Amino acid sequence: RGIRVGYTPDVLTDATAELSVALLLSVCRRLPEAAEQVKGGGWTTWKPLWMCGYGLSNSTVGIIGLGRIGQAVARRLKPFGVKKFLYTGSGPKPEGAAEFGAEFVPLTRLAEESDFVVVTCALTPATQGMCNKDFFSRMKKTSVFVNTSRGAVVNQEDLYDALAQGQIAAAGLDVTTPEPLPTNHPLLSLKNCVILPHIGSATYATRNTMAVLAANNLLAGLRGEPMPHELQL
Amino acid sequence: MWYHKPVVNEELLQSLPNLRIVASSGVGIDHLDLKLLSSYGVKVSNTPFVVSTDTADLGMALMLASSRRLVEGYEMAISPDTEYFPADWLGAEVSGATLGIVGMGTIGYKVAERAKAFEMKILYHNRSQRKKEEESAVGAVYCKKIDDLLQQSDFVMLAVNLTPQTHKLIGKRELELMKPTATLINISRGLVVDQDALVEALQKKIIKAAALDVTYPEPLPRDHPLLKLKNVIITPHIGSATKKTRRIMMEEMIESIQAGLAGLPVPHEV
Numbered sequence: 001r002g003i004r005v006g007y008t009p010d011v012l013t014d015a016t017a018e019l020s021v022a023l024l025l026s027v028c029r030r031l032p033e034a035a036e037q038v039k040g041g042g043w044t045t046w047k048p049l050w051m052c053g054y055g056l057s058n059s060t061v062g063i064i065g066l067g068r069i070g071q072a073v074a075r076r077l078k079p080f081g082v083k084k085f086l087y088t089g090s091g092p093k094p095e096g097a098a099e100f101g102a103e104f105v106p107l108t109r110l111a112e113e114s115d116f117v118v119v120t121c122a123l124t125p126a127t128q129g130m131c132n133k134d135f136f137s138r139m140k141k142t143s144v145f146v147n148t149s150r151g152a153v154v155n156q157e158d159l160y161d162a163l164a165q166g167q168i169a170a171a172g173l174d175v176t177t178p179e180p181l182p183t184n185h186p187l188l189s190l191k192n193c194v195i196l197p198h199i200g201s202a203t204y205a206t207r208n209t210m211a212v213l214a215a216n217n218l219l220a221g222l223r224g225e226p227m228p229h230e231l232q233l
Numbered sequence: 234m235w236y237h238k239p240v241v242n243e244e245l246l247q248s249l250p251n252l253r254i255v256a257s258s259g260v261g262i263d264h265l266d267l268k269l270l271s272s273y274g275v276k277v278s279n280t281p282f283v284v285s286t287d288t289a290d291l292g293m294a295l296m297l298a299s300s301r302r303l304v305e306g307y308e309m310a311i312s313p314d315t316e317y318f319p320a321d322w323l324g325a326e327v328s329g330a331t332l333g334i335v336g337m338g339t340i341g342y343k344v345a346e347r348a349k350a351f352e353m354k355i356l357y358h359n360r361s362q363r364k365k366e367e368e369s370a371v372g373a374v375y376c377k378k379i380d381d382l383l384q385q386s387d388f389v390m391l392a393v394n395l396t397p398q399t400h401k402l403i404g405k406r407e408l409e410l411m412k413p414t415a416t417l418i419n420i421s422r423g424l425v426v427d428q429d430a431l432v433e434a435l436q437k438k439i440i441k442a443a444a445l446d447v448t449y450p451e452p453l454p455r456d457h458p459l460l461k462l463k464n465v466i467i468t469p470h471i472g473s474a475t476k477k478t479r480r481i482m483m484e485e486m487i488e489s490i491q492a493g494l495a496g497l498p499v500p501h502e503v
Contacts, residue, residue, distance in 0.1 A: 014328045018351065022297035022327075029294050032307045034468045039460055043452045043469040046236045048258070048479050055475040057286045079346045080290060183313040195310040197318040199301065203326040 005231040006217025008210040010068065012201035017072030019174060019200045020118055020148040024077075027172035027194050028116070028144050029053040054115070054144060054169065057081035062114030064130075065121025065149065066093050066102065073118055074100045086110050089121060111138035116146070123150035131155060136162035144170050148200050151177035160186045163193055174200050236470075237264040246273045254493030256486035259473060260284050262503055263395035263422060277503040278489035280482040282339060288472035289343035292420040295444035295466060296388050299416050300327045304466055325387075325414075327351050333386030335379065335402070336393030336421065337363055344390055345371040358382045383410040388418060395422035403427065408434040416442045420472055423449030432458045435465060446472050 026032060030053045037043045037051065059082055063070045066087040074085055078100060085102035087093075092104035107130065110117065117139065121127050131147070132155040139145065145168055147154055156177060162168050170192040179198050187193050201207065213228060220227040235258045239245060246252065246269065254276040257265060262279055270277055298304060301324040309315050309322075328351045334341045337359040345355050348371075355373040357363075362375045376382040379402075383389060389411060393399045403417070404427035411417070417440060419426055428449060434440050442464040451470055459465055473479065485501060492499045 014352075015326055018297065018326060018328050019301055022294075022301050022303055025290065025294035026298050026303050029291055029471065029474070031294055031298055031466075031468060032304050034471055035304050035466055038452065038467045038469050041455060046451075046470065048235050048483070049476065050474075051469060051471050052474045052476045052479060053471075055287050055477060056290060076350045079350045080293075081286060179318060180310060180315050188311045194307055196303065196306045197310040197315070197322070199306050199318075199322070199324065202323045203301075204323050205326055207323060 004221045004227070005233065006214065006221060006227045007229055007231050008213045008217075009229055011209045011213060012206050013068045013072050015203045015206040016069050016148060016200035017076060017120075019196075019202075020069070020073050020120065020146060021076045023148065023172040023174060023194065023196060024116060024118065024144065024146045027146065027170045027192075028056070030170075032194055033191055054142065055081075056116070058083045059115040060084045060086060060113055061116045061118065062086040062088070062105075062110035063102070064107070064110065064117065064119045064153075065089050065127075066096050067120065067122070069148075070118070070120040071096050071099070073120060074102065077116075086114060090126065107135065108138055111135050112140075114143060115140065116144050119145075119147040119149045119153055121149050121153065123152055127153050129153070129155050131159070133158040133161070136167050139168045141166060141169065143168050144172070146172040148174040151175045151179065156187060160190070163187075163190050170194075172196070174198055234258065241265055241270065243269065246270070246275065254278065254490055254499065256489045256493075257503075258482050258486060261394060261422060263424075265503075267503065276493050276499055278486070278493070278499050278501045279503055280485045281501060283478055283481045283485065284473040285339045285343055287475050287478050288340050288420055289347060291446060291468070291472050291474075292340070292344050292390055292392065292418060293347050295418050295420070295446060295468070296332075296390065296416070297327055299418070299442050299444040299466055300325050300330075300388070305463070327353065327388070329353065330387040331356065331385055333357070333376070333382040333389045334373070335382065335389065335391050336399075337373070338392065338394070340420070341390075341392035342367070342371070344392060345373050353388075356382045356386060379407065380410055383407055384412070386415060387412065388416050390418045391421040391425055393421050393425060395424055399425050401425070401427045403431070405430040405434070408439055411440050413438060413441065415440050416444065418443070419445045419447055421447060423447045423451065428459070432462070435459075435462050442466075446470055 085100040172194045174196045217227045256278045260281045331354040334357040337357040358376045358379045444466040446468045
């Protein structure tokens with residue numbers, strides 16, 4: 001129907017990468033669970049192995065989708081002592097990967113070798129339902145899974161099973177299908193699953209920039225001029 | 234001893250005439266009366282460097298969780314009363330903001346290394362200035378006066394040890410010097426902060442928020458105002474809480490005990 005589409009890439013890279021790392025740290029150190037113990041009175045006496053989580057030191061991080069956001073995530077994780085970065089996607093990205101010495105591997109190998117998996121890919125027919133039973137069954141029992149891409153990249157029933165059966169240690173999701181999840185959804189009942197309300201780009205500064213950019217796209221479109229960021233259809 | 238118990242006092246030491254060494258977990262030794270122990274000829278060891286990485290990681294986790302409102306967001310995402318996620322529900326970015334580190338020891342420096350990757354501007358206050366190469370590796374700027382750090386920082390992270398000099402280091406005056414948009418993060422000891430002054434500052438919005446792994450006492454009494462404030466995250470002293478690190482701490486304590494009992498030099502002697 002000849003309708004042009006503008007969008008707002010790039011400007012939300014930092015905010016979203018930051019949120020991905022925030023979520024990863026909150027999950028692996030059990031932050032919401034621990035905070036609840038403080039408020040709810042579950043913290044009685046201190047024991048050496050109580051509320052223990054996982055450290056990032058000497059770990060392997062697997063990034064699914066090493067685009068702008070994936071690279072910004074890797075950049076932030078590097079000084080936490082990550083030993084190795086792996087990544088997967090439609091093809092290798094040597095320039096993007098060089099900064100981290102990241103190795104391009106098949107999805108299966110990424111699942112098998114990673115201590116932390118971060119999903120930052122686009123949702124396409126190829127990635128829909130990509131994180132499924134086979135994927136989770138290959139992951140380590142001590143691993144942490146974080147998704148800040150789109151809910152549909154993950155098969156949620158398979159994720160629930162993997163978490164409930166201890167096939168993976170914990171998960172963090174900024175995105176689900178649908179949003180919000182229905183109140184009786186099994187994922188909501190798991191202590192080792194931290195869910196956030198799609199706040200990847202939710203900062204004052206970033207949303208302001210996005211809003212201005214979207215408005216400029218719109219104005220340009222109405223005037224029949226080139227847009228700052230037009231989606232090529 | 235794990236986590237400050239039992240309390241080592243005159244009574245205990247008199248009841249244990251053969252005590253040769255106290256091996257304490259973690260790096261902090263503020264809970265031990267070193268003069269008293271020395272007078273009984275008892276050696277003391279701690280587990281210094283092994284806790285640094287996990288504690289620095291947690292400091293970052295608290296700063297990010299506070300700034301991006303993670304705990305609130307999680308509660309909203311799982312609440313049965315949530316019908317939709319409001320488009321104007323927003324947090325503040327850590328990336329590009331100014332971090333002021335009070336106490337640039339091993340832990341403080343590791344925090345700086347991590348914060349640099351978020352393109353944060355890093356200020357630090359310390360008893361002494363670090364070497365130029367160490368400063369430039371993380372882009373950290375020395376603030377001889379703590380006031381300068383407090384006035385410029387968006388996030389103030391406490392990573393000092395507890396001594397008579399750092400007791401109530403952050404009080405009413407220091408909190409009022411901070412920006413009203415600033416967040417205080419404490420991964421040191423509860424007593425480094427004047428807790429009553431902190432409660433008042435948070436209630437009056439003199440500072441924006443706080444994220445604390447340590448308080449005084451631990452745990453806080455059930456009716457403490459800090460537990461009710463929306464802009465506060467408290468974790469139960471989990472700075473070194475990974476199985477890997479706790480295991481190494483245990484091994485180090487045993488090493489120190491064995492050396493102490495054999496009359497050999499004690500690794501990590503305080």
